[in-house]
Amino acid sequence: MPRPLRTRSPDTAARILDVAERLVQRRGFNAVSYADVAKELKVTTASLHYHFPGKAELGRALMERYAERFCAALEEIERTHAEAPGRLRAYSTLYLRVLEQDRFCLCGMLAAEYQTLPEDMRQAVIRFLDDNETWLTRVLDEGRREGSLRFTGSAADVARAVISSLEGAMLVARPYGDTSRFEATADQLVASLTSGHPEPA
Amino acid sequence: MPRPLRTRSPDTAARILDVAERLVQRRGFNAVSYADVAKELKVTTASLHYHFPGKAELGRALMERYAERFCAALEEIERTHAEAPGRLRAYSTLYLRVLEQDRFCLCGMLAAEYQTLPEDMRQAVIRFLDDNETWLTRVLDEGRREGSLRFTGSAADVARAVISSLEGAMLVARPYGDTSRFEATADQLVASLTSGHPEPA
């Protein structure tokens, strides 16, 4: 049963993160100010500093929540897709959904800005990439053992190539404002790993 | 025969662009200020404004020179490499050289920051990507006709996938400070297009 309504909104910190996340994914961390976020939420920057003492803390929270949600999405994919090729397609669809919202992957954006980031955020970027690589490596390995995927070399190397390819495809698609550019590359990528196995519609 | 030494340095504008280019490729356009560039050159920001009235003009000049040099490098590749596979490898090496200098592709960096860029710079980013795609498409098409390359689908789609893959591999390699991460992905990419043809050492 839901709790009775409270005086304050359900979770102000979460709403701050929502706005900040969207802005950072579109413009980059360095191009987003407390004032930008505060303006959209119709509060003052002082109020933001109450919830997140500094931009470094805000950024860290941003990346942590993003990674948590992404990991949850990966688990969801494993529940809903039994086969490796389906899991790969679902994985690339996660990226597509972000692009469709006119956003770039938060991790990709922060990777570009990496050299200007505080240490906490840097570690969060690395962790996100490592988690993705670990998950993909497992999917690729299982797919190869089952015979549903085909590739040469180590699964970890291919996992890195998949991440690179999808991040790069997003990066390049955005200036054109054309999601089909991303889809074409993603489809090629999945097809190259499932050669010999027909793609479902 | 070289002209006699002049009172002023060979080309101040070029030296400004050199410093700005390096800083932007490392930190991003939004994270580089006139003061940063001026400090390295030991001049004042006012002097910078003499050569480039505003940051937008500086950015445009930056991207234009970068594209010119890149196109020149592509022509050089065609002169020095007769076969498509060699041209592809040389192309990926262009990216590697940038990464080795602890930089990201200027175009990739600006693609990430695209939504915050002035119109002139946006057009320059698109032009750069289009030029790369055109060149790669030609190389891929010729390679397939000669039989030295193998891939399915349109050469233009594969060209886009190659660009995405290399840009993404650079993006992801930088947080790790590990050029071998890039090389592994680039090698996989070239190998996947030259299957059936042994790689030279």
Added chain:
DNA sequence: GTCTATAGGCAGATAGAC
């Protein structure tokens, strides 16, 4: 061409009232 000096604005951040 480069300087000093400065304008005007926005950045991140804090103190203290309510």
Added chain:
DNA sequence: GTCTATCTGCCTATAGAC
């Protein structure tokens, strides 16, 4: 928790001397 008010510093940019 959110506000007003304010601080300090950096940003892009310009005027005018040299």
